[in-house]
Amino acid sequence: MTNGDTEVAIIGGGAAGIAAGRRLRDAGIDSLLIEARPRLGGRAWTVSDASGFPLDLGCGWLHSADRNPWVAIAEGQGRTIDRTPPPWARPSLPIGFSLAEQRDFSNAMERFYARVETAAAREPDIAAAEVLEPGGRWNNLINAVGTYISGAELTRLSARDFANYDDNGVNWRVVEGFGATIAASGAELTMALDCPVRRIDHSGQRLKVETTKGAITADHAIVTLPTTVLAQNEGLFMPALPEKTQAARGLPLGLNDKLFLSLDGAEEFDQDTRLLGAIDRSATATYHLRPFGRPQIEVYFGGQLASDLEAQGERAFFDFAVSELVGLLGGAFARRLKPIQLHRWGADPFARGSYSYALPGMADCRARLAAPVDGRLFFAGEACSCGDFSTAQGAWITGVSAADQAIAARQSK
Ligand SMILES: Cc1cc2nc3c(=O)[nH]c(=O)nc-3n(C[C@H](O)[C@H](O)[C@H](O)COP(=O)(O)OP(=O)(O)OC[C@H]3O[C@@H](n4cnc5c(N)ncnc54)[C@H](O)[C@@H]3O)c2cc1C
Numbered sequence: 086m087t088n089g090d091t092e093v094a095i096i097g098g099g100a101a102g103i104a105a106g107r108r109l110r111d112a113g114i115d116s117l118l119i120e121a122r123p124r125l126g127g128r129a130w131t132v133s134d135a136s137g138f139p140l141d142l143g144c145g146w147l148h149s150a151d152r153n154p155w156v157a158i159a160e161g162q163g164r165t166i167d168r169t170p171p172p173w174a175r176p177s178l179p180i181g182f183s184l185a186e187q188r189d190f191s192n193a194m195e196r197f198y199a200r201v202e203t204a205a206a207r208e209p210d211i212a213a214a215e216v217l218e219p220g221g222r223w224n225n226l227i228n229a230v231g232t233y234i235s236g237a238e239l240t241r242l243s244a245r246d247f248a249n250y251d252d253n254g255v256n257w258r259v260v261e262g263f264g265a266t267i268a269a270s271g272a273e274l275t276m277a278l279d280c281p282v283r284r285i286d287h288s289g290q291r292l293k294v295e296t297t298k299g300a301i302t303a304d305h306a307i308v309t310l311p312t313t314v315l316a317q318n319e320g321l322f323m324p325a326l327p328e329k330t331q332a333a334r335g336l337p338l339g340l341n342d343k344l345f346l347s348l349d350g351a352e353e354f355d356q357d358t359r360l361l362g363a364i365d366r367s368a369t370a371t372y373h374l375r376p377f378g379r380p381q382i383e384v385y386f387g388g389q390l391a392s393d394l395e396a397q398g399e400r401a402f403f404d405f406a407v408s409e410l411v412g413l414l415g416g417a418f419a420r421r422l423k424p425i426q427l428h429r430w431g432a433d434p435f436a437r438g439s440y441s442y443a444l445p446g447m448a449d450c451r452a453r454l455a456a457p458v459d460g461r462l463f464f465a466g467e468a469c470s471c472g473d474f475s476t477a478q479g480a481w482i483t484g485v486s487a488a489d490q491a492i493a494a495r496q497s498k
Contacts, residue, residue, distance in 0.1 A: 088299045091117040091275075093491050094292065096282050097309035099127025100144075100155075100477045101465040103271035104484030105307045105491075110274060112492050117303075118274050119296060121281035121435045125271045128311075128436055129477055131262030134425045138379050139262035140345050142428040143439075144477045145383075146171065150257035153478045158270050165260040172359035172373050174254070181413050182364050190364070193223040194230065205248035212445040213247045214239035228367040232388030235442040235475070236339015238367065246443035246451075251472035260377060267477060277301075281435075282310075286323045287462060305491045309466040309484065312336045312454070313437035322462075329464070332454040335447030336468045338438020339475075340391040340431045344384040344402045349421040351380035362409035368393075370406055381425065382406075395429045402427055440475035441468035455483065460494045463487040 093109055095102045098120030109116040124130075128143040147153045147166070156166060176187055200216035213231065217224045217239065231239045235247070259266050277298065285306055286293040294301045308315075315333035319325060356378040362369035368390040373383040384406045386394060394401045403424040411419050430439045443450060455469035465487035466480055473479030 089117065089277075089301045091115055091301060091303050092305065092495070093117075093488075094119060094294045094301055094303035094306045095309065096285070096294065096306060097127065097311075097466070098122070098125045098271060098276060098278070099309060099466070100129055100267050100480035101309040101467065101469075101484035101487075102127075102307070103267060103274065104154075104481040105309065105465055105488040106271060106274040106276075108485050108488035109491065112488075114492065114495065116275065117301060118271065118276040119280050119282055119294065119301065120276060120278050123279045124268065125276070125278070126264050126268035128430070128439065129264040129267040130428070131264035131268075132426060134345065134347075138377075138381070139260075139265060140426055141263050142343060142426065143430070144263050144267075145258060145343075147257045147259070147263065147478070148255075148476050149251070149253045149473070149478065150255040152253065153257075154481050155259075155263070155266060155477060156257065159259045159263075159266045162266060162269055164266055167258045167260050167377060169258075169357050171256040172357055173371075174256070175359075177359045177361055178354070178374075180360060182361055186364065190223045190226060193218070193221060194227060197227050201244050201248050204244040210243050210245040210446045210448060212240050213242040213244045216244065223364075225367045226361070226364050229361075229369050229371075229387070232339070232367065232390070233341065233371060233385055236341045236387055236391075236439045237337070237442050238388050241337075241442065241444060243443040243445045243448045246448035246474075249448060249472055250474065258377070263477065282321075284323055285321060285462070287459065288323055292461065305461045305463065305494060307463045307465055307484070307487045307491060309464075309480070309487075311338060311436055311438065311466065312441050312468045313338050314435070315454075317437070326458060326462075328453060329458075332450040333468070335450035336441045336443055336454065338430075338436070339388065339440060339442045340395070341385065341387045341439040342391045342395065342402065342427060342430055344386070344406060344427045345425040346382040346384060346403075346406065347423045347425050348374070348380050348382050351375050360410075360413060362406075362413070370409060372406070372410065382410075382422070392431060395431045399424075399427050399429065442475070455486075457490055457494075460497075463490045463494075
């Protein structure tokens, strides 16, 4: 790509950018999707392992699935929706965590959620950790679950934002890969891949989007960059937009990384079951056994644990998982495990984290981030959603909304 011109420049080719691009295409409006990576999808990414199994290194679950727009898109692509209830919605294997303890924990979790709701309705907003029962037996495990949900410890999470998350408990999967579905849904759009945007100059009559491969002039832009990228790059907009930098800083990306392991003799376990690495500490992983019935374990690491392991290198994830599994299942279990795939989202320069959470007092940053500027810069991405943040459906909904705003602005010209 050298220099070019378009009506609407869409910055970022993840779920939000693709949703915006599709909406504009359906409205007959010319747009160009500008993506830094050599692929579409962003934090949605399916790869294949040596046996050909699709592995979702980013989003895997269709949350609030019976109202999730990606379900119809996946079905439209001829993909298979798996409706098996997720392992976290059923009892875990009673290894190191008896069924009685699981019931006790589940009650404690419900009480915690109820207290978060109450706190969310009060001023000022507080950290979710503040409503833990003082000395509560399950506090560390509740914190661990918090890191799986938000990618950060409860001390960092706004209680109000945590309570705003709108999940209806229906969770499905795409057998062929959620990331593959999202990437394929953008395949027909006009795009520039491998093309990082350096600056969005909105000082002149038309916008000028400067990339490593040339400049694009446009009437409107839809910015779908992760909050980390917005927060760490004050020079992205010219003139600067400090209100966007501030909003993005209130919404950091939490960290979650998935490690896929192959498992010999996997039939010993029922498919889609779960083990918790430990029940008495926050720095523990969760183990999804035989996802889709495959001879694998999908390991989920969140928050500070994921961050510490990223700093030590990929092997550290495998070593940690093996040590927890051996602790639960015995020394011989180690020989049955091999690492297949891991992606370190914190070290990924175009993500720098996994999904957004709001710092205490910062829940309103979502609406501030989503607000348009001068009727020609529009914002989308999971962090802009007040209820579906951190999800691919939140990214979709905000992408469509930003495209609608651009369409309306164009019509009012
Ligand atoms: C491990 C993990 C597990 C997850 N699990 C789930 C799940 O089960 N269900 C769910 O719904 N969601 C899940 N998510 C979250 C989901 O993947 C994201 O919320 C969603 O994909 C975000 O889409 P987006 O378009 O807002 O952002 P992104 O996908 O990040 O899109 C932004 C795009 O901007 C690009 N970009 C960055 N910098 C530049 C630049 N300078 N110039 C041009 N382009 C740039 C990026 O490469 C990226 O493609 C998970 C995420 C992770 C990491």
